[in-house]
Amino acid sequence: MLKITNVHKTFNPGTINEKKALNGVDLILNEGDFVTVIGGNGAGKSTVLNMIAGVYPVDCGSIMVDDVDVTKLPEHKRAKYLGRVFQDPMTGTAADMNIEENLAIAARRGKHRSLGWGITAKERAEYKERLQSLGLGLEDRMTSKVGLLSGGQRQAVTLLMASLKKPKLLLLDEHTAALDPKTAKKVLDLTEEIVEKDHLTTLMITHNMKDAIRLGNRLIMMHEGKIIYDVCGEEKKNLKVADLLAKFEEVSGEEFANDRMMLS
Amino acid sequence: MAASLMSALPGSVAQGLIWGILAIGVYITYKVLDFADLTVDGSLATGGAVAVMCMINGMHPYLALFLAFCAGMLAGLVTGLFHTALGIPPILSGILTQLGLYSINMRIMGKANQAISVVQYDLIVSLRYIPHACLVTIGFCVVIIGLLYWFFGTEIGAGVRATGCNPNMARAQGVNTNAYKVLGLVLSNGLVGLSGALYAQYQGSSDINMGRGAIVIGLAAVIIGEVIFGKIFHNFALHMVSAVIGAIVYFVVIAVVLQLGLETTDLKLFSALIVALFLAIPYLKGKYFSQTSKKGGNADA
Numbered sequence: 001m002l003k004i005t006n007v008h009k010t011f012n013p014g015t016i017n018e019k020k021a022l023n024g025v026d027l028i029l030n031e032g033d034f035v036t037v038i039g040g041n042g043a044g045k046s047t048v049l050n051m052i053a054g055v056y057p058v059d060c061g062s063i064m065v066d067d068v069d070v071t072k073l074p075e076h077k078r079a080k081y082l083g084r085v086f087q088d089p090m091t092g093t094a095a096d097m098n099i100e101e102n103l104a105i106a107a108r109r110g111k112h113r114s115l116g117w118g119i120t121a122k123e124r125a126e127y128k129e130r131l132q133s134l135g136l137g138l139e140d141r142m143t144s145k146v147g148l149l150s151g152g153q154r155q156a157v158t159l160l161m162a163s164l165k166k167p168k169l170l171l172l173d174e175h176t177a178a179l180d181p182k183t184a185k186k187v188l189d190l191t192e193e194i195v196e197k198d199h200l201t202t203l204m205i206t207h208n209m210k211d212a213i214r215l216g217n218r219l220i221m222m223h224e225g226k227i228i229y230d231v232c233g234e235e236k237k238n239l240k241v242a243d244l245l246a247k248f249e250e251v252s253g254e255e256f257a258n259d260r261m262m263l264s
Numbered sequence: 265m266a267a268s269l270m271s272a273l274p275g276s277v278a279q280g281l282i283w284g285i286l287a288i289g290v291y292i293t294y295k296v297l298d299f300a301d302l303t304v305d306g307s308l309a310t311g312g313a314v315a316v317m318c319m320i321n322g323m324h325p326y327l328a329l330f331l332a333f334c335a336g337m338l339a340g341l342v343t344g345l346f347h348t349a350l351g352i353p354p355i356l357s358g359i360l361t362q363l364g365l366y367s368i369n370m371r372i373m374g375k376a377n378q379a380i381s382v383v384q385y386d387l388i389v390s391l392r393y394i395p396h397a398c399l400v401t402i403g404f405c406v407v408i409i410g411l412l413y414w415f416f417g418t419e420i421g422a423g424v425r426a427t428g429c430n431p432n433m434a435r436a437q438g439v440n441t442n443a444y445k446v447l448g449l450v451l452s453n454g455l456v457g458l459s460g461a462l463y464a465q466y467q468g469s470s471d472i473n474m475g476r477g478a479i480v481i482g483l484a485a486v487i488i489g490e491v492i493f494g495k496i497f498h499n500f501a502l503h504m505v506s507a508v509i510g511a512i513v514y515f516v517v518i519a520v521v522l523q524l525g526l527e528t529t530d531l532k533l534f535s536a537l538i539v540a541l542f543l544a545i546p547y548l549k550g551k552y553f554s555q556t557s558k559k560g561g562n563a564d565a
Contacts, residue, residue: 053436079438092436094429097422102433105426108419109438115415118422161437 001201002029002169007051007061009044009225021047023225025061029169029201034216037205038244043222045205046087049171052203054078066168080110083162083200085155085175092158095147099138099157102146103127106161130160134190152183156190163194170195172204188215209241223252269523274394276519280512281401282389282462283481287489287507288408289455290482295503296416297428297448299347302358304482306365307339307453308475311460313372316380316470325388329461336457337450339365344446362475369472379469387465397466404462405508408455413501415451424448456482480535485511487542514538 009022022044029035037045051058052065054075062071065081086092093102104119104127124142131139134156138149146154155175162170172191176184192215195202206212212219218232221244228251231239286308293301311332318328339361346357370376382390389397415421426434427444434441456478464470489503489510497506514535521534 074440075435076438076440079436082436084436086432091430091432094426094433096429097425101422101425105422105434105439106437111438113419113423113439115418115420118417118419 001031001033001066002027002052002203003062003064004028004048004052005062005064007048007063008059009047009051009056010059020225022051022058025225025227027220027227029203032199032201033218034195034200034202035204035218035220036212036216037203037220037222038207038209038212039222042224044225045222046173047225048222049084049173049203049205052078052169053082053084053171081168083109083167083170085158085162085170085172087174087177089151089154089158089178092161093146093154096145098143099131099146099149100124100127100142102157103130103161103164106164109165109167111165130164134160150183152179152187155179155187159187159190159194163198163200166198166200168201170200170202170204172202174205174207177207191215209244213237213239213241213244221248221251223248228252269519272519272523273516274398275391276515277512278389278391278394278397278401278466279463280485280515281398281405281508282459282466283485283515284405284459284508284511285401285408285462286456286459286478286482287485287511288405288412288504289452289459290479291486291504291507292412292448292452292455294483294486295428296425297445297452299354299428299445299449300358300479301340301343301449301452302355302479303339303343303361303365303449303453304358304456304479305475305477306362306369307336307456308460308463308478309369309470309472310339310365310372311336311457312464312470312474313369313378313460313472314457315461316378316464317372319380319385319387319465320378325386325465329388329458332461333454333458336460337454339457340449340451340453341446343453344449347449348442348445366472373470373472376472377469380465381468389462389466390468391466401462404458405505409501409504409508412451412504416500420444420447477532477535480532480539481511481514484514484535484539484542487539488513491542491545 004025004027007022007025011019011021025044025048037048039045050056052063054070054073058071062069064070070078070081084092094105100119104123107123128139128142131142136153136156138153138157146157149157159175176187179187188211194200202216204216213236217236218230219236219239220227221229229247286304290304293299314335315328315332318331319325343357343361346352346360347354352360380387382392389400391397416425423434423439424444424447426437426439427441428448431441460475463474486507487510489506492510492513493502493506497503518531522528526534
């Protein structure tokens, strides 16, 4: 399904700001995998997602989605295969456009855009239904500008946009990190629901170890641009947060010094 | 004085309507694409030069107008490619095209000024027949706004709007943001070329300097329109209408300050200050009078 082979990435090479973000990442995802990704700050979690999405080019290595080599494809062409939700609720939606317009743009992901109507009456009815299923009352505000919504509502809409046209792979980059705990839970429940319903292959970065253990069938831990721990099935289900911390210290030889992770 | 002001007003309205077409173009780049496009100063004169030279050489006025539109589109294409294919920042891309166009406009016209007399040629608009000029340009504005309203409602048009609003989101949804930026610039400068073609006919000559400061006038029109109608006009077509009305208001204000004794050479300073003032108002308001700041969609994740 997704096959990442030996991907390296260094930002600002040859300058004092040089940062080796990825140091030989190999990862194979099977159809239907729901993988949670954890790791400290600067471990390369977001970089992996951005590499898959094509935000920056890789230095070397290859990325295949469903047997298509996307390594050289520009971001907008890869979008055909990917649904994405970002950490910042502002990033995933166009604030000055309506909810329904945002959805209509998402519904055309990977399709040729023409001079046909940007949104049709039939679509409106469908979006209304989909929005209803979010349970946030957004179905009555379809012509409201997305900029008027709260962060949680925007993430819910982005999630819907990411899955409106079924993606081969859903990329979630700490998409609940900027939300208050209650909203975060709601968005996370919604994520679970959507992933389950559409059997989406998913890669989700989270800073919450409990969520990382509870959700999905597989967990990977990153450190200094490498995947240092990869666990799935029963073994993953039985993990405890303490196990993960111990694992981290064992593999990296450092303490898991990240307040955000410790506190959550 | 009041009498002479009254007699100047119809001319101001006609001028405002012609520049209103430019204002619609500026609205597309500045508001929809979020791209401060300085190409305008060059492409306005290019439109004028092309139209006048075509007509002097015996071309039908409307065909000349169409070619002026195409010439403006080409200018926009160059700026768009400077920015997207060569990675030059937006403002600099526009400045480079604008500068280059000076030479091209000279080549087109052969000299700095080419007159075209309403007596000899069948002009579409002329300041000799101001009511007629007003009617014709209103027709142009209505058709242009109608077409643009349709266009920005299409799949491609929605892609252009998303590109301007949040390029990250647009790319994540498969929109080729570079192509759509170029498209927006092409469309915008086409309209600017058209506006230049009409303006050259209106004033009876095409001049190498006719575009100097055009971007400022265009911005003034867009901003004045927004300040007056921003609270009541929410429809996309009405935004464009308010840009046209903004242009009319601008030229009426200019007529008034001229009557008050300002020299024509002072107008550029006056325009610059007006635009600076209106651009500063939202910023100062946000800084000193309100806690709720508007957050854009471009924040880095």
